[in-house]
Amino acid sequence: MNVVDSSAWLSYFADDANATIFSRPIEEVEKLLIPSITITEVFKCILRQCGEDVALEIIAHMEQGQVIPLDSSLAINAAQYGVDLKLPLVDSIIYATAQKFNATLWTQDIDFKSLEGVKYFPKQKA
Numbered sequence: 001m002n003v004v005d006s007s008a009w010l011s012y013f014a015d016d017a018n019a020t021i022f023s024r025p026i027e028e029v030e031k032l033l034i035p036s037i038t039i040t041e042v043f044k045c046i047l048r049q050c051g052e053d054v055a056l057e058i059i060a061h062m063e064q065g066q067v068i069p070l071d072s073s074l075a076i077n078a079a080q081y082g083v084d085l086k087l088p089l090v091d092s093i094i095y096a097t098a099q100k101f102n103a104t105l106w107t108q109d110i111d112f113k114s115l116e117g118v119k120y121f122p123k124q125k126a
Contacts, residue, residue, distance in 0.1 A: 032065030
């Protein structure tokens with residue numbers, strides 16, 4: 001199973017230098033888990049840059065994977081990861097989701113770089 005961080009989704013949709021790297025886990029929708037907080041982050045960013053119609057199209061694409069809601073158990077695990085690993089709130093929720101489902105987390109966010117179960121790719125300049 002795969003979880004794709006918001007930064008990687010944005011890279012994919014922008015078709016930037018790392019887009020190809022993230023295309024495999026994103027396009028394997030049968031193995032794709034989407035933390036609900038990722039939808040929030042991606043929608044907000046695209047809404048700001050491109051408007052509501054484009055943002056809604058992108059979210060529809062994301063929802064082809066299995067959306068994982070933030071329930072109390074996942075929230076508690078995320079809080080623990082946040083404290084133990086010094087992760088920001090959103091990152092701790094995304095990481096907790098990947099850990100709960102024993103999924104690989106794909107990202108270009110340096111906060112995840114050295115964590116177990118993460119495939120980190122530094123942002124590339126165009």
